[in-house]
Amino acid sequence: MSLVELHAIHKSFGELEVLKGIDLSIDEGQVIALIGKSGSGKSTLLRTINGLEVIDDGVIIVDGKKISDRDADLLGLRLQVGMVFQQFNLFPHYTALENVMLSPQVVKKQSKAEAKQIAEEMLAKVGLADKMMHYPDQLSGGQQQRVAIARALAMKPKVLLCDEVTSALDPELVNEVLAVVRQLAEEGMTLVMVTHEMRFAREVCDKLVFMHQGRIHETGDPETVFANPKTPELASFVGGLA
Amino acid sequence: MAYKFDFGAIVPHWQLLFDGVILTTELTVIGAVVGVGLGIMGAWARASRAPVISQIVGVYVELIRNTPFLVQLFFIFFGLPALGVKLTEFQAAVLAMIVNLGAYSTEIIRAGILAIPQGQIEAAQSLAMNRVQIFRYVVILPALKKIWPALSSQIVIVMLGSSVCSQIAAEELTFGANYIQALNFRAFEVYFVVTGLYLVMSILLRMGLKVLGNFLFERRRHV
Amino acid sequence: MSEFSLWDIVYNLLLAARWTVLLSLTAFVLGGLVGLLLLMVRTAGNPWVIRLVRGYVELFQGTPLLMQLFIVFFGLPLIGLDVSPWVAATLGLTLFTSAFLTEIWRGCVESIGKGQWEASASLGMNFTQQMRYIVLPQALRIAVPPTVGFSVQVVKGTAVASIIGFVELTKAGTMITNATYEPFTVYGCVAVMYFLICYPLSLFARHLEGKFRHVAR
Numbered sequence: 001m002s003l004v005e006l007h008a009i010h011k012s013f014g015e016l017e018v019l020k021g022i023d024l025s026i027d028e029g030q031v032i033a034l035i036g037k038s039g040s041g042k043s044t045l046l047r048t049i050n051g052l053e054v055i056d057d058g059v060i061i062v063d064g065k066k067i068s069d070r071d072a073d074l075l076g077l078r079l080q081v082g083m084v085f086q087q088f089n090l091f092p093h094y095t096a097l098e099n100v101m102l103s104p105q106v107v108k109k110q111s112k113a114e115a116k117q118i119a120e121e122m123l124a125k126v127g128l129a130d131k132m133m134h135y136p137d138q139l140s141g142g143q144q145q146r147v148a149i150a151r152a153l154a155m156k157p158k159v160l161l162c163d164e165v166t167s168a169l170d171p172e173l174v175n176e177v178l179a180v181v182r183q184l185a186e187e188g189m190t191l192v193m194v195t196h197e198m199r200f201a202r203e204v205c206d207k208l209v210f211m212h213q214g215r216i217h218e219t220g221d222p223e224t225v226f227a228n229p230k231t232p233e234l235a236s237f238v239g240g241l242a
Numbered sequence: 243m244a245y246k247f248d249f250g251a252i253v254p255h256w257q258l259l260f261d262g263v264i265l266t267t268e269l270t271v272i273g274a275v276v277g278v279g280l281g282i283m284g285a286w287a288r289a290s291r292a293p294v295i296s297q298i299v300g301v302y303v304e305l306i307r308n309t310p311f312l313v314q315l316f317f318i319f320f321g322l323p324a325l326g327v328k329l330t331e332f333q334a335a336v337l338a339m340i341v342n343l344g345a346y347s348t349e350i351i352r353a354g355i356l357a358i359p360q361g362q363i364e365a366a367q368s369l370a371m372n373r374v375q376i377f378r379y380v381v382i383l384p385a386l387k388k389i390w391p392a393l394s395s396q397i398v399i400v401m402l403g404s405s406v407c408s409q410i411a412a413e414e415l416t417f418g419a420n421y422i423q424a425l426n427f428r429a430f431e432v433y434f435v436v437t438g439l440y441l442v443m444s445i446l447l448r449m450g451l452k453v454l455g456n457f458l459f460e461r462r463r464h465v
Numbered sequence: 466m467s468e469f470s471l472w473d474i475v476y477n478l479l480l481a482a483r484w485t486v487l488l489s490l491t492a493f494v495l496g497g498l499v500g501l502l503l504l505m506v507r508t509a510g511n512p513w514v515i516r517l518v519r520g521y522v523e524l525f526q527g528t529p530l531l532m533q534l535f536i537v538f539f540g541l542p543l544i545g546l547d548v549s550p551w552v553a554a555t556l557g558l559t560l561f562t563s564a565f566l567t568e569i570w571r572g573c574v575e576s577i578g579k580g581q582w583e584a585s586a587s588l589g590m591n592f593t594q595q596m597r598y599i600v601l602p603q604a605l606r607i608a609v610p611p612t613v614g615f616s617v618q619v620v621k622g623t624a625v626a627s628i629i630g631f632v633e634l635t636k637a638g639t640m641i642t643n644a645t646y647e648p649f650t651v652y653g654c655v656a657v658m659y660f661l662i663c664y665p666l667s668l669f670a671r672h673l674e675g676k677f678r679h680v681a682r
Contacts, residue, residue: 050368071372078370089365093383093459102379103369135461148365155369245543308617308663309656310624313635317656320648398527405529409628416531429539437532444527 001064003028003158003190004049004081009058011044018044020214022058026159031191033201033222036211037237042194045211046161049192050083063158079107082157086164088144090136096123096147097132100154108155115154122150126180142173146180153184160184162193198238202226210234249431255422262418263439265332269414270401270447273339277400278393280340281347285385286377288352299348306345312406314338319410335407335414343400350392354385387459394451398444405440415439469645475654481637482658488633489620489662491555496562496619497612503567508574509592518567525564530625533557538629554626562619569615573608574600606677614670617663624659634658 002025011019018041026032034042047053049060051067051074060067060077067077090099100119104110110118123132126146136144145165152160162181166174178200185191185204195201201208202222210218210225210233218225218234229235252259287299306314318341319334329337358381366376386393408417419436423429507518525533537560538553548556577600585599627636638655642648 052364052367074367075370075372078368081368083365083368085361085365085368087361089359089361091362091365091380091384093387103366103371106375106379107370107372151369304664304667305656305660308621308667309659310621310635312624312627313638313652313656313659316635316638316648317652320642321652322649324647324649402527402529405531406625406628408531416529419535430536430543433532433535433539437528437536440529440532441524441527 002026003030003063005059005061006045006049007059007061009045009048009060010056011041011048011053012056018214019048019055022216024209024216026190026192028158028190029188030207031185031189031205032193032207032209033205034192034194034209034211035196035198035201035237036217040211041214042209042211043163046083046163046192046194049159050081050161051077052083075107079155080158081161082152082155082159083161084145084148084152084163084165086167088136088141088148088168090144090147090151092136095133095135096128096139096150099136099147100151103151104154118154119150122154123147125153125183126150127176140173141169142176145169145177149177149180149184159190159192162191162195164194164196166195166197198226210237212237247431248428249435251426251428252422252432252435255418255425258418258422259415259436259439262413262415262436263443265412266401266404266414266443269332269336269339269404269407269412270397272336273343273400273404274397277340277343278347278351278397280344281351282382284344284348285351285355288348289355303345303348306342307349311338311342311403312409314342315407315410331407331410331412334410335404335412338407339400339404342403343396346396346400347393350389350396351385353392354387354389355381357388358385383459387455390451390455390459394448394455397451398447401447402440402444469641469647471650474641474645474647474651477641478634478637478651478654478658481632482634482662484631484633485620485623485635485659486662488551488554488558488623488626488631489616492558492562492623493616493619495555495559497566499559499563500566500570503563504570504574505596507567507571508596522564522568525561526568530557530561530622531628533561534625534629550626550629550631553629554623554631558619558622558626561622562615565615565618566612569611570604570608573604573611576607577603610670610674610677613666613673617666617670620663620666621659 004024004026006022006024009019009022010017022041022045024045034046036042044053048055051069054069062077062080065076067073090096091102094102097116097119100122101112101115104115104118105112120129120132123129126149128143128146128150131139131143131147136147139147149160149165165181166177169177174197178197181191181193182200182204193201193205205222207219208222208225209216212233218229218231225234226238229238284299284303287295288303290296315334315338318338319329319331322329322334362380362384363376366380371379404414405416407414408420411417415436419432423432426432503518503521506514510518534553534557537557538548538550541548541553541556581599581603582595585595590598623633624635627633627639630636632640634655638651642651645651
């Protein structure tokens with residue numbers, strides 16, 4: 001059984017149908033990249049997996065449990081599925097350490113000592129052991145994004161969603177964040193990422209999902225997808241990048 | 243001019259002014275603390291998903307913001323006993339200040355909440371926080387920080403507005419002034435001095451709120 | 466006990482409300498003129514004038530309106546001017562209004578970038594011309610919504626004039642209450658009347674705010 005299963009997901013914004021029936025399953029330990037042009041629905045799809053977009057129709061099953069749009073279900077879903085955003089979204093009034101400690105403490109009701117220990121561990125993992133007492137605006141974009149990753153990891157999610165995590169970064173800061181994501185993939189973390197870093201996706205991912213006009217147009221392992229795209233749309237997307 | 247100013251005529255009555263300053267301060271502190279608390283709840287209700295509650299709070303805010311404080315005070319002190327709610331002068335004054343500041347601060351704090359980027363809320367959601375946790379840990383402090391100057395100004399306005407509470411014989415600073423001028427017939431001198439006292443109080447209050455803001459929103463730098 | 470019907474109460478309050486409206490209008494117009502004058506001298510003026518105007522604003526924003534009215538009401542007779550409550554209220558509220566409006570407008574003028582002043586100066590305009598053709602037309606746009614918004618404060622401020630004996634809506638409310646012993650009804654009606662005057666102004670201010678924000682974009 002897959003960790004996350006999506007069946008016939010539909011989502012519209014007003015008149016515009018962004019997701020036109022998506023089926024996707026994510027297995028434990030899998031590293032999946034959602035690729036496609038902007039407006040293809042990949043970010044929206046990622047956000048539905050975390051319940052940030054309420055779906056109009058379809059079924060989401062996480063760890064064998066069907067998720068409705070009730071608050072309790074959404075909170076349960078989010079305990080299992082972490083997310084990292086393009087714009088980091090660190091809480092400006094908390095230090096890096098407090099950002100990471102907050103949710104374990106208030107949501108999981110861990111003791112302060114417990115939360116602190118996990119937070120320190122996670123910040124060390126992303127290479128920021130020396131920046132724990134810094135506030136977000138005292139950190140570079142790359143550092144902020146790594147804190148955001150540590151913050152999501154501290155909740156011990158089963159799946160981590162990454163929404164264009166390097167798109168808002170200056171070019172010289174991209175690699176430090178990608179290195180952390182690569183490390184997570186190597187450790188066996190289940191990852192779903194929306195990314196424009198095609199070389200990175202090719203090296204790290206087990207599966208590429210190419211989205212086009214609200215549908216999954218083509219999927220496959222990275223080598224096949226890049227070497228032998230089956231559809232002209234993917235060929236042109238891959239070709240346009242080369 | 244024939245008139246000779248005699249500010250010395252106030253000196254024997256300084257105790258009345260002192261008591262008035264104390265009472266005005268009490269009114270202001272209670273009014274501000276409870277009023278801002280009410281404003282936080284009001285802002286929360288305005289942002290809530292329950293449209294009925296949001297609308298009720300909206301009506302409250304508009305009613306208070308579009309009627310004079312003096313009339314609100316009279317309504318509470320003279321009008322409410324008709325409904326069996328009998329309040330002392332002090333209680334009525336403090337209640338009027340709370341209700342008044344509650345409405346203004348609801349609007350001010352709501353603006354602060356609306357200025358919180360959506361990404362902050364989404365990040366908190368993705369960390370499995372519920373509504374109350376998001377409001378408490380992620381939204382309210384940065385929201386208050388953004389609107390602290392506006393909120394401070396409103397608290398000063400409410401403090402100055404409390405001078406009309408003398409009209410229901412709440413024994414605050416203006417009441418003291420009225421009393422003294424009835425004793426010594428030195429109305430101008432008394433009101434001149436009391437105006438100065440209010441000016442000093444408003445400057446001190448403003449400074450105090452600034453210090454409080456720095457304390458509330460300060461960064462405990464461990465760096 | 467009371468031979469006043471609800472209609473009598475409302476009718477008498479309506480009569481008094483005319484004075485509220487008249488006092489508000491007078492104070493608003495005169496206060497606007499004084500405020501504009503203060504704005505001009507402040508914008509053009511030397512550091513001392515600026516300090517003086519700032520002190521004036523802080524004085525009126527840092528003291529109760531009631532005290533301002535008392536000082537005018539009890540102070541003017543001391544220099545030989547016997548003033549009626551109407552004159553004292555008008556004068557007090559005018560000064561009060563001018564201080565707030567000049568401060569609101571200062572913010573609007575300051576929001577006009579330095580570049581506009583420099584560009585117009587480079588075209589050889591003097592201060593009056595810069596104000597008249599370049600700065601004021603732009604500042605006016607931004608200034609209208611908060612100015613309309615402040616008019617609500619002026620209307621509510623006129624209630625304080627009741628305390629120095631000017632018979633407007635609030636004072637009439639007190640007098641009718643004393644005659645009818647029906648404070649709940651009377652002050653309820655008084656509140657409704659203020660609301661009927663103020664709420665449209667608030668709505669209008671909000672509408673303008675939305676509109677000008679739209680235009681600015």
